[in-house]
Amino acid sequence: MFEEPYRWMEAVSTRHSYVQEKLKMGQPVLSVPFNEGVLIMGFAPQPGKIFEVYDRIALGGVGHPADVERLRMTLLDMAHLEGFNRSAQDVTLARLLQFGIAPALKQNFEEIQRAPYIIRLLLAELDGDGHPHFFRVNYDGHWETFKSGTVISGSEKVMDEVQKKIQDTPFATFPLDKALEETCRLWDESRKQDEGEDDKDVPKTLKEAFEQWYLEAAVLSGKVERRAIYRMLTEEEIGKLKSSVG
């Protein structure tokens, strides 16, 4: 059936449509710099959107939880083996993506007999010199890098709109609480762009999101003396945010 190039291209095109349709409901994850590091946040009906990958690397995912989990574990394995065999300094996001998951994702996507990964990933890194790096990885292995923060979402329209706003906001000068407030505001605005707005299970406002869902947020802090600089925000920090924006 797939011996003709046209049929293969048609099958790949169908896979794009299939994955995009499946991803459509994925709620945004945003990552931005702030004056002491990098913030990554997102709302979800259950925890499992934001993760620590390595000492200075964080991950956010939208899509099928099982697929996000598999790629998370692949990244963890690669990062820890590299850190052990060489050094923690050699574990960089650019290497993990370029030589690791991006080619594997592309190959998997184009092998049309295999199920595609229903994912979109956001990866953030604060390097040893304190410079933030942001990456967005698509289900087909395509990845992009951003200097001033980025967003992933099930909807490409939402991603484009929020991305523009992130680039227009001087997040790198903000303290953590202001960066959090601003990302929450962008998340709120993204709901107005979302095509799946009519879904009753999805909160329509920030207030509803705080009430019905979990806010997951973590930072890579340049002020931490220890090797691993990732930390989830505490309930107290989230409670304070809730009262300031809710």
Added chain:
Amino acid sequence: MSFQTDPHTSPGDFFELLEKSGYRWHARIDSAQMQSGVTVTHGTTVLAFHYKDGVIVAGDRRATAGNSIMYELCDKVIPIDDYTLMAIAGVPATAFEMARVLTHNFEYYRRSQMQVMSVEGKIRALSKLLKENVGMAMQGLGVVSPIFATYDIKSKKAAIHFYDMLGADFKISTHTATGSGSPTIRGILEHEDLWGEHPLVERSESDAVTLAIRLLQTAAQFDSATGKARPEDNIFPTIALVTEAGYRFLSDKDLAGLCESSLKRG
């Protein structure tokens, strides 16, 4: 890259992942090719005891190979995670490798399983490595005698464990010491605990640090493989504290003053 999950593996086990990637701990040396008279580098005196706020872990800085002093700045107290330290006596190459495996093991477990490994799990992980190392130890090339100090954030208690070379672990409720200089100071530690002004576990941080500095200096007096503090050359013992706040190493600046006051004759 494989995305398949093997149901026969232990989730979050970094050592297992290492072995899958081709790493072999126990097969690195073929005994048939061993040359006689190989002199390997050894580390020497380390100690740990409970004090009022947690556990103090200390070690001298000398590494020797036979009669030769190879290095005077060897760090024998190694951080494993935020709440755990390992103090080593024996062959540094093997001990450092063990520490690297453990560091990655605990962090990999925490990140992959999204929970901190239990203290029992951590203690068992070091036992497992020592057991893997028995072959090297029997060949005389990789004997390691570690002390493992950690703070259990759940029970809010500090713990010290001592291991034999086969991997058996022994929980220590008061004090322990290992390495060639340890016989000298074990007696002093016991004496201090039983008949000192206060039992070790009731002593303040400052008293505990003073005692540790004096013990290492005493060990160095009687054991040539244990290095003395040499403030004039900025060589100080390694002293670390494990408490509810995690581990903390004393800086050389702090130790300069503490060595001066602790080693002054009474």
